[in-house]
Amino acid sequence: MSRTSESLLQAPAIGKPRLLSYAERNEDHWRRNLAVCVFGSFTTLVSLSMLLPFLPLYVRQLGVEAPGAVIQWSGIAFGATFLGTGLTAPLWGRLADRYGRKAMLVRAAVGMAIVMSLIGVVHSVHQLVALRLLAGLVGGYSSASTVMVGSQAPRERAGWALGVLSTGALAGNLIGPLVGGFLPGWIGIRGTFFAGGAMIAVAALLTIFVVKEDFSPADQALHRAASKASVTTRKTNYAVVAALLVTAMMVLLANMSIEPIITVYIGSLGVHADHLTRVAGLVMACSAFGSMFTAARLGALADRIGSWNVIIGCLVLTGLVMIPQAFVVAWWQLAALRVLMGMTLAGLLPSIAKLARQSVDESKTGQMLGYLQSAQFSGQVVGPVIGGQIGVMFGLDAVFFATGTLLVACAGLAQWARSR
Template sequence: MSQPANVLAQTANFADPASYAGRNTLYWRRNLVICVIGSFTTLVSLSMLLPFLPLYVQQLGVTSPAAVVQWSGVAFGATFLGTALTAPLWGRLADRYGRKPMLVRAAVGMAIVMSLIGMAHNVYELVALRLAAGLIGGYASASIVMIGTQAPRERAGWALGILSTGALAGNLAGPLVGGFLPSLISIRSTFFAGGAMIAVAAILTVLLVREDFRPASDVKNRPAANAVASKAANRAVTITLLLTAMMVLLANMSIEPIITVYIGHLNVPADHLARTAGIVMACSAFGSMLTAARLGALADRIGSWNVIIGCLVLTGLVMVPQAFVTHWWQLAALRGLMGMTLAGLLPSIAKLVRHSAADHESGKMLGYLQSAQFAGQVVGPLIGGFIGVHIGLHSVFFVTGSLLIACAVLGQWARNRPGQAA
């Protein structure tokens, strides 16, 4: 089946040795390895405070149990908010000054801020520093911009899937590390250890990441093919992709505020409740780790839209039986299955967003994609908590499942618009 002319023009430009991707053909595999390592270490450092965050808040002088919970939530969400606000800016600067400087900026900035968190004197400093980590950092986001613009079109889905696996592994390992490290070296020293891990990623990035960025050609001179691609880009389709990315994270995070309460209704003993909730939450990330790269490669073979729509439908359907489980292990199995279907979405969406934008705007568009994802992480728990309190715990699964099915319908509409590639 022949592709539309604008898609052929995009493909031709993407393989052009004079283009940014063409000049970096020799570097993208090594850069992918370093970006996976850096994404893993930075996300381990950011997520490892989950098990002991309330304890640290207490150390900083908060005594009321309700205030401890409130400030812990604010401190944890501040990083997501900061990243959502600045991701488009860093993406735009990556288009102007290159992708590697953004990686170095994120790694160095996060290493400094993470160490400073270990020296916080009060809860206000903790929240401010967590916000700064999001505003200044974003190594995983910068990695998506670099790999998304360097990897060949026919390997982009697989590469972004591998990168997603590293990020998921970091989010999974972080709470495990945070569960035992403070007892060995103290809570404050744990932050210093996290800063040291990110510093190692910064050194690897400076020494090993390679990029052939030429401002004169990559910014000022815009090839005719890019002009055609920019003109043909459909704003409605791009909005659909960004909305879908937000809904993916929203659906995954919507259960977070209620999961412990929900598991408590499944006859789990009170002294095992926290541990069981942690296992159930980890199952989603573990499932995604198993299939992210495979589904990314599948998108390269059969088309990103096919994977996106299929995974949205499957994930929406898997949400429904979670409302009817009678044992915690049933919920864990379904969350793992949901993670496996969710894993195909973000790499495929990132691939489509990247190839719908001209080279000189690809970083900015991928930055908007990161903002949409982090917005979903912020909004998801809020919506899940509201529905759980005012409508019922089971309704959270029905609502989020319905939203995903609606996104699949919207995706099918976007896919059928003129000029869209598979």
């Protein structure tokens, strides 16, 4: 028997040896691994989001000239990564349960570093879209980090740990477009992709040499066998799981529904055309900015008062903050409300991830968190489409009313799921 297999068994004073859980076996590693995962999530999301300001320019460089086609291909190229990640997240989660969480982190970091660098040498827009899709299929460092942190952190600290991880991801999404606004002017657009690949390569090296994990397939097989034989094995409550997946999707859907109309909406508030793009970018960043301040705090609060309480409270508050955005008369009022919305949104995903981890047996944790990531990416893809359609059919104000009502309805769903 291997050393790790021997450490899997802990003999209590009386009775049979007890199997140590994955979290117990990694209790000396989870804080260090959390720090690396936060850094890796930050750098990968900076690299993925920094192309927002110059993506249309790059598409034009690749031979697309018609303005409408430039916009269309830019949207396809940007969304391809999220589509790829959403499709493969459950697969990588299942493989993480079988072969270890660190292996999935290394796979994601190395794959994304290579693909990001290759994007800098494409010669057609079709190659750009294909590589952006490939980045999603083989990447997903942030998703893999959620699986590792959610699995390793002690149950009483899982909310805080996932909140800290969420803060790093939010910071990456916030800073990425700012980096993308300045870096191409210094090293060119293609050089910016090489720089992004280098940043992810640093995260890959840290993951390889710093992240520690007590895991072996033999240990997991032993634990799965013991779980099947145990009468106390946690039974999956599929109603609760479904409610968590739907809520996670709705959270991202509500947050992203404003994206297609926000520039037009801000223009209707009297912002001059010369400043419209800059102001719209600032307002878009406000929700992530607000979330950075409260994600870890709300995660810790979930550890103290319970995740369901935080989820229900944040859903109601976010829904209520959404409604006044339909009545603003100045862009700075919208920005302030988006900050408040981000502060209340921040408690949702870490708390949902914590409950998702606890809703299934340990041997299925990675797979469950993978499905959760897919639900989030589904909301991220569908949200802008639905928001745009509502804005066209019923007016821009209707988007805020619809998403606010949707979030409050999700609070009712969460209350129902808690009683199951």
